[in-house]
Amino acid sequence: RRSRRGRQAVVSTQSTGEGVKKMSQGGGGQNFDPFANFFGHFGFGHQEQEKQERKGSDVVVDLVVTLEELYLGNFVTIQRNRPVYKESGGTRQCNCRMEMKTHMTGPGSFQMTQHRVCDQCPGLKLVTETEDLELEIEPGMVDGMVQKFSGKGEPHMEGEPGDLYFKVKTLKHPQFHRSGDDLYTNLTISLQEALVGFEMEIKHLDGHKVPVKREKVTWFGAVIMKKGEGMPNFENRNKLGNLYITFDVKFPRGELTAEEKDSVRSILKQASVQTVYNGL
Secondary structure (H helix, E strand, O other): OOOOOOEEEEEEOOOOOHHHHHHHHOOOOOOOOOOHHHHHHOOOOOOOOOOOOOEOOOEEEEEEEOHHHHHHOEEEEEEEEEEEEEEEEEEEEEEEEEEEEEEEEEOOEEEEEEEEEEEEEEEEEEEEEEEEEEEEEOOOOOOOOEEEEOOOOOOOOOOEOOOEEEEEEEOOOOOOEEEOOEEEEEEEEEHHHHHHOEEEEEEOOOOOEEEEEEOOOOOOOOEEEEOOOOOEOOOOOOOEOOEEEEEEEEOOOOOOOHHHHHHHHHHHOOOOOOOOOOOO
């Protein structure tokens, strides 16, 4: 039942500039211990804290898909407009950190001062690059599942870019509602069809027809199950959920004549069942 179709979408995100902001403020997110260098010189065994990894922010984008795509599978080409850093000429301060220096101010007297130290790196500017990313919508995927593209997130001036995540989000379908691997739908029939029976077909997500036949009375709210007519299971494509059909009965709005009412009573032969009760 799987069809490899394909569609295109455009995704554009802007850099928040947090990487630039942190670099201009100094430190770039490093942890700093003002006593690390001092006690290190005197052998107290206090080791320098490990530098935090510098990385741009991750980007999470909703991948809006149809129920048909989740039933059949599909390939989607995403045109991604991504900000990246490029060399712009000149230099800039980078890898800034605070260091402690010890000065002798007299016999047996020392003074510690704190200094901001930076390296010199090539100048950078933000530019936008366009690239195509191919995603596969696999049959049976559910909302919240993600596909990861490493290094395709927000850039960082002094580290690796973050990652890009596409999170599955299903569009509301006009005919079917999904719960797990099962599908649910409502079918409205006339009062006559509810009483004497009917036969029809429901068009499924891939176009195949699901037969529905009733030869006995169908009451309002009745539910029937069509085994194996639900969604494919993501882990096991050969396993399918079920389709549940709930019936609504549409009553005629016209008035019956006295003779027609007598005919209905004669046909149904139903005694009064009027009962008052709490239905909640």
